Amino acid sequence: MGRVLWRSSMLVSVILVTVIFQLSIGRHEKVATPPPLPILPLPSYSQLKWQQREIIMFLHFGVNTFSDREWGSGHEKASIFNPSGLNASQWASVAAEAGISLMILTAKHHDGFCLWPSKYTPHSVISSPWKSGKGDVVQDFVNAATAQRIDVGIYLSPWDKHDPRYGHDVPYNEYYLAQLQELLNKYQNIREIWFDGAKDPKAQNVSYYFSDWFSMVKELQSSINIFSDSGPDVRWVGDETGTAGNTCWSTINRTSLSIGNPDITEYLNTGDPRGTDWLPAECDVSIREGWFWHKSESPKKLSELLDIYYNSVGKNCVLLLNVPPNTTGLISDTDAHRLKEFRSAINTIFHHNLAESCSIKVSSLRGGKEGVFGPENMLDSDHLWSYWAPMEDGGKKEHWIEIRSRDGNLRFNVIRIQEAIGFGQRIKEHEIYVDGKVIINATTVGYKRLHRLLQDVEHAHVVTIRIINARGVPLISSIGLHFDPFWHSRLTVPRK
Numbered sequence: 020m021g022r023v024l025w026r027s028s029m030l031v032s033v034i035l036v037t038v039i040f041q042l043s044i045g046r047h048e049k050v051a052t053p054p055p056l057p058i059l060p061l062p063s064y065s066q067l068k069w070q071q072r073e074i075i076m077f078l079h080f081g082v083n084t085f086s087d088r089e090w091g092s093g094h095e096k097a098s099i100f101n102p103s104g105l106n107a108s109q110w111a112s113v114a115a116e117a118g119i120s121l122m123i124l125t126a127k128h129h130d131g132f133c134l135w136p137s138k139y140t141p142h143s144v145i146s147s148p149w150k151s152g153k154g155d156v157v158q159d160f161v162n163a164a165t166a167q168r169i170d171v172g173i174y175l176s177p178w179d180k181h182d183p184r185y186g187h188d189v190p191y192n193e194y195y196l197a198q199l200q201e202l203l204n205k206y207q208n209i210r211e212i213w214f215d216g217a218k219d220p221k222a223q224n225v226s227y228y229f230s231d232w233f234s235m236v237k238e239l240q241s242s243i244n245i246f247s248d249s250g251p252d253v254r255w256v257g258d259e260t261g262t263a264g265n266t267c268w269s270t271i272n273r274t275s276l277s278i279g280n281p282d283i284t285e286y287l288n289t290g291d292p293r294g295t296d297w298l299p300a301e302c303d304v305s306i307r308e309g310w311f312w313h314k315s316e317s318p319k320k321l322s323e324l325l326d327i328y329y330n331s332v333g334k335n336c337v338l339l340l341n342v343p344p345n346t347t348g349l350i351s352d353t354d355a356h357r358l359k360e361f362r363s364a365i366n367t368i369f370h371h372n373l374a375e376s377c378s379i380k381v382s383s384l385r386g387g388k389e390g391v392f393g394p395e396n397m398l399d400s401d402h403l404w405s406y407w408a409p410m411e412d413g414g415k416k417e418h419w420i421e422i423r424s425r426d427g428n429l430r431f432n433v434i435r436i437q438e439a440i441g442f443g444q445r446i447k448e449h450e451i452y453v454d455g456k457v458i459i460n461a462t463t464v465g466y467k468r469l470h471r472l473l474q475d476v477e478h479a480h481v482v483t484i485r486i487i488n489a490r491g492v493p494l495i496s497s498i499g500l501h502f503d504p505f506w507h508s509r510l511t512v513p514r515k
């Protein structure tokens with residue numbers, strides 16, 4: 020009761036202050052209505068940049084490429100590492116053609132072999148025949164990516180099956196930290212660093228000093244995003260199929276997370292509307308069956324990659340797609356080709372937004388018709404800071420967007436909705452209607468939500484998006500009605 024009274028007296032004073040302010044500045048001087056207050060937690064600058072990348076490339080490469088294994092034994096001879104035709108510029112060209120802005124390389128996998136000449140172990144490129152032991156894959160990778168204006172990231176496996184210090188807490192943590200310092204001092208502008216909890220249950224026990232590692236990483240490179248099961252900047256989505264939960268919050272409680280804990284995968288998959296930390300999910304999956312290149316494997320079909328895209332990027336996540344170089348040291352033509360097809364399909368689907376030729380009505384407008392929060396903001400190319408904002412309502416009223424066709428002939432099978440996440444993730448529940456009939460009943464939206472419809476919608480007049488439950492008023496940065504011809508053909512042409 021007291022809370023309600025307090026709220027309404029707040030509302031009255033807000034209105035009073037607004038009126039007095041507008042009177043005091045006079046009728047003729049127009050000033051813009053300020054943006055609404057954010058709802059915490061918020062993304063950091065680096066997390067926002069990460070989210071906009073949508074697809075990141077992972078490159079698994081090392082002695083496993085040559086031994087044809089997924090997890091090495093740690094007993095591999097460095098002499099097997101000999102990628103005679105290694106050309107990191109080819110990796111970067113493949114990434115650039117696929118519109119990828121960040122590539123992450125396995126500097127060291129579980130087998131302990133280092134792709135750079137580390138001073139702390141001889142088990143590296145130094146002992147290999149490649150470039151007579153004078154090569155540095157990490158340096159080649161950084162140079163090639165930078166030349167194509169692609170950012171770089173690094174994976175350094177905590178589990179190390181080769182190093183004799185593994186199994187002894189202090190010596191191993193010292194070794195691991197020394198390598199982190201070596202990498203982050205030598206190679207600049209690393210945008211993401213990847214830590215995982217993968218480990219054989221029969222392996223020796225070691226406590227990883229994660230707090231020391233994370234502090235050291237941020238000390239050396241402050242704009243980096245740290246990925247692990249529990250962040251602190253990017254969280255694992257909880258599976259390796261590239262699939263986020265149908266409900267997927269970028270917010271979660273970090274205190275409920277720990278690295279390598281199998282009991283939290285469900286929580287990681289959906290996030291937490293009450294979460295106190297902004298920790299968006301990354302969906303890691305390989306273009307092939309395995310993470311490393313194997314002669315016997317081939318890339319996934321385009322239709323599978325598109326399914327993965329809708330289930331990751333289309334559910335408020337970033338897709339981390341692994342494309343492994345082969346024993347020659349090049350990305351296979353088949354993979355490069357499939358990746359290019361994938362990008363081209365995404366461009367085809369989203370190039371045309373049917374909503375642009377429609378008239379758009381909304382339930383209310385912050386700051387009225389004179390304001391700067393109009394529905395036209397949902398059709399421009401800014402998907403963060405230009406948005407439609409309704410009037411403040413105390414969280415009770417429903418909000419809606421009505422997209423009305425000028426000729427009553429809309430044909431689409433994908434609906435896109437994006438929130439202005441710079442002010443916090445808000446939408447809890449939404450419904451979509453076509454000519455009065457409900458076709459979607461769903462929960463979260465976040466940075467991007469894609470609804471791919473089971474059936475094409477034909478000859479539609481009006482599409483209505485109703486936001487029925489949200490943390491505060493919803494702020495919508497973009498909407499789209501699209502036609503996915505790849506999906507359509509799968510429905511009409513029987514799959515082989």
Ligand SMILES: *[C@@H]1O[C@H](CO)[C@@H](O)[C@H](O)[C@H]1NC(C)=O
Nearest residue numbers: 105106107108109110112113
């Ligand atoms: C390396 O790859 C790049 C990009 O594909 C290509 O332009 C260059 O000629 C290649 N270099 C060699 C030595 O093959």
Ligand SMILES: *[C@@H]1O[C@H](CO)[C@@H](O)[C@H](O)[C@H]1NC(C)=O
Nearest residue numbers: 186219220221222223224225
């Ligand atoms: C590691 O620790 C766990 C729990 O303390 C124990 O059950 C397991 O046997 C240990 N493994 C090894 C290889 O020592």
Ligand SMILES: *[C@@H]1O[C@H](CO)[C@@H](O)[C@H](O)[C@H]1NC(C)=O
Nearest residue numbers: 271272275286291293294295
């Ligand atoms: C997360 O933390 C918030 C705030 O402390 C709390 O209300 C919420 O219940 C927590 N979520 C879970 C799943 O424990």
Ligand SMILES: *[C@@H]1O[C@H](CO)[C@@H](O)[C@H](O)[C@H]1NC(C)=O
Nearest residue numbers: 345346347349350351352353
């Ligand atoms: C690796 O990929 C390149 C580019 O497609 C190809 O020329 C080379 O033959 C491949 N190597 C192997 C071992 O398949």
Ligand SMILES: *[C@@H]1O[C@H](CO)[C@@H](O)[C@H](O)[C@H]1NC(C)=O
Nearest residue numbers: 449450451457458459460461
């Ligand atoms: C959507 O689902 C919720 C929860 O199951 C239900 O309460 C609501 O009535 C549904 N809305 C429509 C339009 O079907």
